[in-house]
Amino acid sequence: MFMRTLAGASALAALALVQGCGGSDDDPPAPAPEPLARLSCTDISTAALAQGNLTITTAERISATAPSNPAQAVPAHCRVEGQLNLRNSPVDGKAYAIGFELRLPEVWNGRFFFQGGGGTDGAINPARGDVLGAGATTNALSMGFAVASTDGGHRSEAAPIVGGSLFGLDPQARVDYGYNAVGVVTTTAKNIIDRSYGRKADKSYFLGCSNGGRQAMVAGSRFADQFDGIVAGNPGFNLPQSAVQHAWDNQAFASVAPLHTDGKPIISQAFSNADMQLVADKTVQACDALDGLADGVIDNAPACKAAFKLETLTCAGAKDATCLSAAQVTALQKVFGGPKDSAGKQLYATWPFDSGVASGGWRFWKLGSSTTSVPNSLIATLGGGSLPYVFVTPPVKVPGTGTTVIDYLLGFNFDTDAPKIFATDATYTVAPMTFMTPPNPSNYSALKNRGGKMIVYHGNSDPVFSVDDTVRWYDQLRAANNGDASDFARLFTIPGMTHCSGGPATDKFDMLTAIVNWVENGTPPDAVIASARAGNADAAAWPTRTRPLCPYPQQARYKGTGSIDNAAHFTCEAPAS
Numbered sequence: 107m108f109m110r111t112l113a114g115a116s117a118l119a120a121l122a123l124v125q126g127c128g129g130s131d132d133d134p135p136a137p138a139p140e141p142l143a144r145l146s147c148t149d150i151s152t153a154a155l156a157q158g159n160l161t162i163t164t165a166e167r168i169s170a171t172a173p174s175n176p177a178q179a180v181p182a183h184c185r186v187e188g189q190l191n192l193r194n195s196p197v198d199g200k201a202y203a204i205g206f207e208l209r210l211p212e213v214w215n216g217r218f219f220f221q222g223g224g225g226t227d228g229a230i231n232p233a234r235g236d237v238l239g240a241g242a243t244t245n246a247l248s249m250g251f252a253v254a255s256t257d258g259g260h261r262s263e264a265a266p267i268v269g270g271s272l273f274g275l276d277p278q279a280r281v282d283y284g285y286n287a288v289g290v291v292t293t294t295a296k297n298i299i300d301r302s303y304g305r306k307a308d309k310s311y312f313l314g315c316s317n318g319g320r321q322a323m324v325a326g327s328r329f330a331d332q333f334d335g336i337v338a339g340n341p342g343f344n345l346p347q348s349a350v351q352h353a354w355d356n357q358a359f360a361s362v363a364p365l366h367t368d369g370k371p372i373i374s375q376a377f378s379n380a381d382m383q384l385v386a387d388k389t390v391q392a393c394d395a396l397d398g399l400a401d402g403v404i405d406n407a408p409a410c411k412a413a414f415k416l417e418t419l420t421c422a423g424a425k426d427a428t429c430l431s432a433a434q435v436t437a438l439q440k441v442f443g444g445p446k447d448s449a450g451k452q453l454y455a456t457w458p459f460d461s462g463v464a465s466g467g468w469r470f471w472k473l474g475s476s477t478t479s480v481p482n483s484l485i486a487t488l489g490g491g492s493l494p495y496v497f498v499t500p501p502v503k504v505p506g507t508g509t510t511v512i513d514y515l516l517g518f519n520f521d522t523d524a525p526k527i528f529a530t531d532a533t534y535t536v537a538p539m540t541f542m543t544p545p546n547p548s549n550y551s552a553l554k555n556r557g558g559k560m561i562v563y564h565g566n567s568d569p570v571f572s573v574d575d576t577v578r579w580y581d582q583l584r585a586a587n588n589g590d591a592s593d594f595a596r597l598f599t600i601p602g603m604t605h606c607s608g609g610p611a612t613d614k615f616d617m618l619t620a621i622v623n624w625v626e627n628g629t630p631p632d633a634v635i636a637s638a639r640a641g642n643a644d645a646a647a648w649p650t651r652t653r654p655l656c657p658y659p660q661q662a663r664y665k666g667t668g669s670i671d672n673a674a675h676f677t678c679e680a681p682a683s
C-alpha cells in the first residue's frame with residue numbers, strides 16, 4: 107500500500123484548485139477540475155490511465171529484497187511496465203513500441219529519477235537507479251526515488267551479431283532511440299506518479315553513463331523543462347562521430363594485425379598486452395610528475411599532451427619488448443589522433459594518452475581478445491552494426507555474421523561515407539547527428555534559467571568516447587557563458603578511468619548525492635570524493651586510496667604532507683600556467 111492518507115487527498119484537491127486559477131482577475135474563477143482518484147498499484151491499468159498511446163502490461167507489488175549486492179536491493183514498491191506508441195513499421199514491417207518500466211517505492215521521497223540506458227538500448231533494464239559511479243552500496247529506488255527506464259523504442263534481436271542495430275532500418279525507431287523515447291516516457295511516468303501518489307514530483311533527475319550519458323545531455327537540452335538535475339557519465343553525445351572512429355580504429359589496427367589462415371586480420375593481436383603496457387608505462391613516466399606528485403596518476407592531462415610523444419617508442423632496430431614497430435606507432439598515432447578525411451579535416455576528436463590504456467577495459471572495447479579473424483572488440487561488434495544500420499543515411503544492410511561483422515568498417519570511406527552521418531533522404535528525414543546529439547550543445551540556457559544543474563564526468567582513458575571531445579564541448583559551454591559555466595554545469599575528468607568504471611582509477615563515487623545537494627541545497631560540487639573499489643584489479647596497488655575528483659579545469663594537487671591515499675591531503679587547483 108502507498109501511504110494514502112486523508113492529508114494527501116486534501117493536498118491534491120488544493121493543488122487542483124491552484125491549477126484552476128487561470129485567466130485575468132475579471133474572469134469568474136474557473137471551477138476546479140474534479141481530482142482524479144488516486145490509483146493503488148494494482149489499479150494502474152490501461153483503462154484507468156486512459157492515455158491513448160499507452161498500454162500497461164504489468165502493475166505488480168514487489169516486496170523488499172536484500173541480495174548480496176546492495177546496489178541491486180529494492181524496497182517494497184510497485185513495478186509498472188508499459189508500452190507507448192505501439193505501431194507497425196511501414197519500412198521494415200516489424201512491430202515497434204517504446205517500452206518502459208516505472209518503479210514506485212511505497213515510501214517515496216518526492217523525487218523522480220530517469221535511469222539512462224546503454225549501447226543501442228533494446229531492452230528494459232530494471233529501474234533501480236544507479237548512483238553513478240561504480241561500487242555503489244545503494245540505489246535510487248532504495249533511497250526513495252521513483253525510477254523509470256526505457257528500451258529506447260525497440261527490442262534488440264539476438265542474432266546476427268549486429269541484431270541490436272537492425273531497428274535502424276525504421277526511421278521512427280531511430281528518432282525514438284535518439285531522443286523521443288526519453289521524452290514520451292518522462293511525461294508518462296510523471297503522469298503515473300501523479301496518479302499514484304496524488305501529487306507531482308518535487309524534483310526530477312536524469313542520470314546515465316555512456317549512451318545513457320548521451321541521453322542525459324540530450325534530456326538536459328531537449329527536455330530541460332522536465333528535469334532539475336542531470337548527471338552525464340562518459341557521454342557519447344556525438345555518437346555517430348565516435349562510430350566513424352570505430353571504422354578508423356579498425357582500419358588502423360588491421361594495418362598492423364597478423365593475418366589468420368583465412369587471410370583476414372586478427373584485430374586483437376595488432377597490439378599485445380605488453381605493447382599497450384609499454385605505452386601506458388612510458389606515458390606515466392613522461393607525465394606523472396607534471397602534477398607535482400609521482401603516484402602513477404596523471405592529473406595534469408593537458409600538459410601530458412606536449413610531454414609524451416609516441417614516436418619516442420619506435421624501435422631503432424628489430425621489434426622487442428622495449429619498443430613498438432614503426433607501423434605500430436603510425437597506427438596508434440592514427441587512433442589517438444582521431445579520424446580525418448583526405449583533406450585532413452577532423453571527423454571526431456583526438457584522444458589523450460593516459461595510464462589506463464593498458465587496462466582490460468580499454469582492450470575490451472578497442473581490440474578485443476579474439477584469436478581468430480572474427481573480431482570481438484565492442485567497437486567492432488557494436489560499431490560494425492550501429493554505424494551502417496543506425497548512424498548513416500540511408501542505412502546499409504550488412505550481414506553481420508562471422509568475419510563480415512567488420513567488413514563495413516574496414517571498407518568505410520572517410521571522404522564519401524563519413525558525411526552520411528549528417529545526411530537525410532525521403533524516408534530518413536532526420537539526420538543521425540540530429541537525432542542523436544543535443545540540438546545546440548553549447549546552449550543549456552533553458553536548464554540554467556530554471557535553476558537546473560548538470561554534472562558531467564568522463565574517464566581520461568575511455569576507449570569508446572573521447573574525453574577530449576567532452577572537454578572541447580565544456581570549453582564551448584564556458585565560452586558561451588562568459589567564460590564560466592560552473593554556476594550550473596561542471597565537468598569532472600577522471601584520470602585512469604576507462605568507460606564509466608575501471609582502469610587504474612578511483613572510480614567509486616556518488617554523483618547522485620552530489621547533484622541532489624547542488625539542486626536542492628545549493629551546494630555545488632567543489633570536489634567529489636572518490637575511492638578505489640574492491641574488485642577493480644587495475645586499482646589493486648592502492649586499495650584504500652581516496653582522491654578528490656575536481657571540476658575542470660581544476661586538477662587534484664597533493665598538499666605535500668600526509669598519506670597520498672587520503673583525499674584530505676589533496677586540493678582542487680587550477681593548473682599552473
Ligand code: CA
Binds near residue numbers: 401
Ligand atoms: Ca601524478
